[in-house]
Amino acid sequence: MKRSFRTIAALGAVAALALTATGCASATPEKLTIAFVMGAESDPFFQAMKVGAEAEAAAQGVDLIWQGDPANYSAETQLPIVESVLAQQPDGLVLIPTDPVALQAVSDKAVAAGIAVANVDTHTNDLSKVVTFITGDNTDGGAKAADAIAKAIGYTAGKTYEVVIGLTSATATTNVDRQKGFEAAVAANYPGIQIKDVAYSESNPEKAATNVSNWLTKYPNLKGIFAIDGTNASGAAAALQAKNLVGKVALVGYDAYPANVQLIKDGVFTALIAQDPAAEARLAIKTLVAFLKDGTKPAQRDVVIPNFALTADSTDAEFAQYTYVATN
Amino acid sequence: MANSKQATSAQTTSVAVADRLKGMLSNQSTILVGVMVLLVAVFGSIEPKFLSAATMNNVLTDWGSVVLLAVGQTLVVISGGIDLSVGAVVGLSGVISAWTMVNVLHLDSTATGSKATGGLLVGLLVSVAVGVSVGLLNAVLINKLKIVPFIATLSTMGAALGFSVIISSGMPIQGPANYELISAMDAKTNPFSWAILGSALVITIVGLFLHKSRFGLYTYAIGSNTFAARAAGISVEKHLTKVYALSGGLAGLAGMYVYLRLGAGSPSSGTGRELDAIAAVVIGGASLMGGIGRLWGTVLGALILFTVQSGLIMIGVAPDWKKVVVAILIAAAVAAQGLQKSNRRS
Numbered sequence: 001m002k003r004s005f006r007t008i009a010a011l012g013a014v015a016a017l018a019l020t021a022t023g024c025a026s027a028t029p030e031k032l033t034i035a036f037v038m039g040a041e042s043d044p045f046f047q048a049m050k051v052g053a054e055a056e057a058a059a060q061g062v063d064l065i066w067q068g069d070p071a072n073y074s075a076e077t078q079l080p081i082v083e084s085v086l087a088q089q090p091d092g093l094v095l096i097p098t099d100p101v102a103l104q105a106v107s108d109k110a111v112a113a114g115i116a117v118a119n120v121d122t123h124t125n126d127l128s129k130v131v132t133f134i135t136g137d138n139t140d141g142g143a144k145a146a147d148a149i150a151k152a153i154g155y156t157a158g159k160t161y162e163v164v165i166g167l168t169s170a171t172a173t174t175n176v177d178r179q180k181g182f183e184a185a186v187a188a189n190y191p192g193i194q195i196k197d198v199a200y201s202e203s204n205p206e207k208a209a210t211n212v213s214n215w216l217t218k219y220p221n222l223k224g225i226f227a228i229d230g231t232n233a234s235g236a237a238a239a240l241q242a243k244n245l246v247g248k249v250a251l252v253g254y255d256a257y258p259a260n261v262q263l264i265k266d267g268v269f270t271a272l273i274a275q276d277p278a279a280e281a282r283l284a285i286k287t288l289v290a291f292l293k294d295g296t297k298p299a300q301r302d303v304v305i306p307n308f309a310l311t312a313d314s315t316d317a318e319f320a321q322y323t324y325v326a327t328n
Numbered sequence: 329m330a331n332s333k334q335a336t337s338a339q340t341t342s343v344a345v346a347d348r349l350k351g352m353l354s355n356q357s358t359i360l361v362g363v364m365v366l367l368v369a370v371f372g373s374i375e376p377k378f379l380s381a382a383t384m385n386n387v388l389t390d391w392g393s394v395v396l397l398a399v400g401q402t403l404v405v406i407s408g409g410i411d412l413s414v415g416a417v418v419g420l421s422g423v424i425s426a427w428t429m430v431n432v433l434h435l436d437s438t439a440t441g442s443k444a445t446g447g448l449l450v451g452l453l454v455s456v457a458v459g460v461s462v463g464l465l466n467a468v469l470i471n472k473l474k475i476v477p478f479i480a481t482l483s484t485m486g487a488a489l490g491f492s493v494i495i496s497s498g499m500p501i502q503g504p505a506n507y508e509l510i511s512a513m514d515a516k517t518n519p520f521s522w523a524i525l526g527s528a529l530v531i532t533i534v535g536l537f538l539h540k541s542r543f544g545l546y547t548y549a550i551g552s553n554t555f556a557a558r559a560a561g562i563s564v565e566k567h568l569t570k571v572y573a574l575s576g577g578l579a580g581l582a583g584m585y586v587y588l589r590l591g592a593g594s595p596s597s598g599t600g601r602e603l604d605a606i607a608a609v610v611i612g613g614a615s616l617m618g619g620i621g622r623l624w625g626t627v628l629g630a631l632i633l634f635t636v637q638s639g640l641i642m643i644g645v646a647p648d649w650k651k652v653v654v655a656i657l658i659a660a661a662v663a664a665q666g667l668q669k670s671n672r673r674s
Contacts, residue, residue, distance in 0.1 A: 042493040042595070070490060170648060199647045204599040205500065206586050210390050214641040217382040218375065231596060234500050238590045241507045242389075243515070259502035259592050262437055324499060 035090040038068040048324040052278025056285040075102035092116040092288035100125045118284045132287045134303045136275040141307030142181025145252045148271035149224040152250035163224040165198045166232035208235025230255035237268045256323045271311045274322035356613040360628040371639035378642045384519035385512040390634040392527040396582040397605035399531045400575030402626040408551040408618030409477035414579040416488035418598025421458040421583030423492040425451035426501035426593025435504040444504035459580020467569040492595035505591035535623040551618030611661040
């Protein structure tokens with residue numbers, strides 16, 4: 001007797017739950033929720049991306065869950081964040097995988113749970129199940145840097161020019177791609193440019209300044225510096241100013257920090273190669289929302305947003321579009 | 329007779345001279361100066377441009393910021409502790425003083441030269457205040473909450489890094505600048521800058537405190553034997569508070585030095601510098617066990633560290649090898665000290 005009562009009670013509870021669930025499903029379509037898991041909050045690149053993501057989420061009328069590790073760009077810290085975000089059952093997930101292999105399983109899990117997934121900046125190895133993959137073109141950015149240096153030094157075939165590259169580390173993939181793009185462009189179009197040396201700043205602008213100061217002593221005829229990221233750009237700019245060599249050595253940097261954009265106007269930077277992380281985020285959210293609303297897939301899954309060379313001749317609109325915005 | 333007397337006295341003199349020579353040779357400072365001369369000779373023979381005022385300026389400019397951290401670290405290490413937060417304090421103090429100059433004083437990068445002076449002085453005070461605050465926080469964690477220095481300063485290091493990123497959005501904050509203060513007084517003949525001389529003055533004062541005052545005596549006493557120091561009536565907690573506050577204050581000063589160098593407060597501008605400081609302290613002969621160390625050794629240790637780093641760039645060593653060479657140097661320095669001590673005992 002007792003047991004059958006319990007069974008009835010349990011059945012009743014299940015039925016009640018089922019009714020509630022159908023009640024929810026049949027109500028007017030809820031506001032979509034898009035989760036956005038990026039690499040490292042401390043990176044200005046992701047700060048700029050956040051601005052774009054928030055603007056697009058507001059424009060599309062979707063709820064945005066913005067998540068990521070405060071400082072560490074690593075799979076170990078990102079995995080649990082993605083798991084906890086999935087537990088909130090968003091409709092879509094924009095993921096910036098910090099590792100192409102390590103994040104694959106959790107990405108597949110999201111797809112299996114019916115969540116639409118987009119990759120931005122970096123991607124997991126298997127892209128077949130993602131709605132879209134949007135990235136900046138770092139190799140192209142490196143080539144644009146070579147063009148900017150060649151233009152600044154008035155490159156003439158038959159002459160030789162000494163140039164150095166300031167890197168952050170041997171392993172950062174963005175560094176590697178930019179360096180490859182730069183070297184390929186030099187080999188193809190500017191054979192007179194000799195890349196004399198490279199050095200690492202280890203993400204510290206003062207160390208970047210040290211590297212450049214020593215190069216300026218070793219190579220009195222140095223014509224150009226390619227500073228491969230924002231940190232190297234800041235350090236190289238400081239070294240040129242301390243040695244009173246502004247305008248005498250062409251400096252092409254990367255990443256449009258507001259401080260460095262100001263230094264284009266002051267003539268310290270010949271050019272700054274800028275990415276457009278905000279545009280990447282906007283497009284990712286827009287594409288996911290279209291897909292979630294009526295199944296529209298983008299014309300092409302993979303989208304490459306080219307890098308852009310900001311120079312003193314750039315328009316105010318271009319400066320406004322590419323300069324990173326501080327969120328605090 | 330007279331002759332033999334003369335001979336004996338000559339003998340005693342020569343023995344005394346030999347003893348003194350032996351003493352000098354086993355003296356840490358002499359060894360460090362010798363290493364320094366050797367390094368300069370090697371680098372200079374491979375790349376003659378290394379022997380120039382410009383190179384000296386490059387080395388001294390790097391030395392000027394890290395030596396401040398290293399000197400503070402020396403006090404902490406002699407007292408038997410460690411301060412891992414100093415690198416992060418460089419970033420935090422630089423960012424907060426830049427933020428203050430820009431948002432409170434409304435000075436931006438257009439304020440240069442003498443127009444920047446007032447702002448930079450305020451920035452200096454803010455930087456030091458930030459550093460001292462973090463140092464006091466370290467002292468509270470160590471004295472009141474009884475957290476070991478390694479963990480206490482590791483946690484303030486993380487917090488300082490986090491705050492500097494929050495305040496700056498991860499990007500450098502550009503403020504008033506005066507590159508004349510950080511540039512060589514004369515690029516061809518005088519490698520010193522006002523900033524370098526400022527650092528040298530500060531470490532001289534700290535050196536007098538450490539080696540010529542009761543403050544120094546207490547620091548050594550606590551590091552050698554905390555129980556004995558306490559029994560002798562030294563207020564250990566009170567003294568350690570001063571030591572960590574001083575280390576923090578010097579790190580704040582270094583933060584302003586780096587600000588001057590970059591013309592901006594950057595959250596990552598102290599990344600890894602705590603390790604450079606500890607390396608300088610160890611090369612300089614201080615013992616991480618506490619109670620042993622000379623400020624002069626640390627000063628030379630920092631100079632050697634940056635001579636090597638500049639030298640390796642100047643002679644064109646591939647960047648991947650640079651870390652290896654610096655690591656070997658540190659290991660060799662510490663090993664040499666160990667051998668020297670065991671020789672002295674035998």
